[in-house]
Amino acid sequence: TFTHSIEQSTQKLIAEKQKSDLLLSRMLPLPVLRRLRAQRTVPAEAFDAVTIFFSDIVGFTNISASSTPMEVINMLNMLYRLFDEKITHYDVYKVETIGDAYMVVSGLPQRNGNRHASEIADMSLSLLRSLEGACVPHRPGAPLMIRAGVNTGPCVAGVVGTTMPRYCLFGDTINTASRMESTGEAMKIHISYTTKLALDEIGNYEFQTRGPVNIAGKGCMETYWLVGKVGEFRSESPRGPQLQDYHNNLMELLIR
Template sequence: MKFLLQKISNAGIDSSTGWREAKGIKLRNRIALVTAILIFCNIPLQIFFWPQSKITLSILSVESPLLLLPILLNSHRFYRLSYVLLMLVSQTLIIVYSLLGGPGTHTGLFTVTVILTAFFSGGNEYPRIRNAIIAYCTFSFLFLEFYFQLFPPILSFESLYLEWLRRTIDFGLIAFTLGISFDIAKEIRNSDDEIENEREKSENLLLNILPRTIATQLKLDHGVIAERYEESSVLFADIAGFTVMSSTMAPDQVVQMLDEVFREFDDLARRLGLEKIKTIGDAYMVAAGLPERRSDHCEAIFKLAVEMQDLMREKFSIKYNGLALRIGIHTGPVVAGVIGTVKFAYDLWGDTVNTASRMESHGVTGHIQVTEAVYEKLKNRYTFELRGELDIKGKGKMKTYLFPV
C-alpha cells in the first residue's frame, strides 16, 4: 500500500523534473487522491438518504473519478493542464453543491482549501493562472454569500439529511486542512534540511579554498581582504624531473600520482596546523604564521619540510621510480589576502614569497634549502650545511644553507 501511494504521489516526476516543480506535482497528486477518497467515502451517506440525495449522488459518482484526472495528466507531463483542471473542477463543484444545498451545508468553506492548493501545489510555476484561479474562487465565494441573501437553495433537503451532510462536509474540511497543513509542514522541513545540507556543502567547499577565519570574514565583508604579517614562513616544494617523467606517463597516471602525493602533503600540513596556499603544476606552497599568527611558525614549517622529504624518500620514491623533492624555505614579512570574484583564492605576496620560491628553484634535490634568516632561527635545533653564496635571480648574492634529509 505504501509503495502504491508513493507511486501515485510521484506520478509525472523523474530525474529531469526541477525540484521546485516536483514539489507542486507531488502535492497536487496527493490532494487529488485524498479529495477523491473523501468524496468516495461520502457515497454511503447519499445512498442511505436515497431518493432525496439522488442528484447529489449522481454528482459524486462523476466527481470522484474526475478528480483523479490530474494524476493521469501529471503522469503524461501535462502539468499545467493538471493544475488548472484540479483547481477549476474543485471550485466549480463547490459552487454547484452550494447552489443545490444552500449555505447550511457549509460547502462554500471548501473555497479556502482550493485557494491553499492553488498557492502551494504549483502556484509559483504558473503565477498568472494561480492569480486567475484565486480571483475566481474569491468572486464565487462572494457571489454565493450574496446569492443566498436573495434566493433560496435549488433543492430543499430534510433537516436530518442536511445535518449529516453538514457534518460530513465539516469533517472533510478539517481532515483536508490538517492533511494539507501536515504535508506543507513536512515539505518545509525537508526544504529546510536540504538548504542546511547545501549550506554545509558550500561551507565545506569554501573552507577547502580559504582558511576558516578568512571565509568568515569574506561572508561578512565583501570588500578587499588583505593583511600584513611581519613574521611568517613560506615553503615551496617541487617534484624534481617531473616534466621529463610526465612525458612518459599517461595523463590519468600523472594526475593520479600528483593527487596521491599532494593529498599526503595536505594531511601533514593539516596535522601541523599550517596553511596550504596552492599547488602550481607539480609545485606545492605552504605558509605558517597566518592567517592566525603563531610564534613557532619557522619551526613548524621546517618540521613539515622534513616530514615531506621523509615521506617522499620512504614511500613515493620507491613507488614512482625515484621520485624526489626540492624544498625551499624563507621567513619574513608577507601580505596575505583574497583576490578576484570568480575562482577567488587566498594568496601571499612580497619578497618573502619570492625568496622562498628562489630557494626551491635553486635548491638541491632531496634536500631542504633555507635562507640565513631561517638558519638563524633554527641553528640551535638542527644541523645545517653552509652551501655558500648563490647568485639568486632578483636578489643577488645570498648565503644559503642545506639540510640533508
C-alpha cells in the same frame, strides 16, 4: 506528515550548506571567509614575519613528457593527497598548487608568534620522510623525489578577484622562498639565512652549511640545508601515511 517533510528538507539544506562551507574553506582561509561574508571585501594585510615553503617534483618535465596526461594527473593526485593529509598536523595554510609546485605558509592569516618557522620546518621534514623510498606510481622502480625551499620574512596577503577569489601572497619573501626551492637538490630542504636565524631562536634543529649560492635577482646568498631536529621528531601517528596509501586514481575518486 507535513512537519516531518519540512524537518527533512531543513536537514538537507543544512547538510548542503555544510558541504558548501567545507569547499569554500578549502579555497580561502576561514578567518578570511568569515570577513568576506560579513563585509564582502577583505583589505590586504601586512605580516611582519611568516615562513614560506615551496616544493616541486625532481625531473617532472621528463616524467610528463614520457607519461600520459592521466598518469601525470594520478601521480599528482596521489602526492597532493598525501601532502594534504600530512600538513593538517601543523599550524600551516596551503596556499596553492601549480602543476607540480606545492606552496604552504605559516604565520598567516592567523599570526602564531615565532612558531611559523618551526611549524614549516617540522612539516618539511615530515613531508620528506613520507616520500622515502617512494616511486612514480606508473613507473615501478623510478624514484619520486621532491626539492624543497623555505624562507622567512615579511609579506602582504589579500583576496584577489571576484569570480574565483584567491588568497594570494605578495613580496620578496615569496620570491626568495621560490628561489630556495629552484636552487635546491633532490630530497633536501634548502633554507635561507633568515629561516636559519628564526630556527636558531627556537633551538633543537640541525643544519648543514651549503655556502654561498648565486640566486637569480638576489645575488650571492648564504644558505643552509635543514637536516633534522634534535631529539624525538613529532609524529602524527604510529604510522604516518605514505604515498602508496593514496593509490586511488582520479576517476575512482570522481565516481565516488
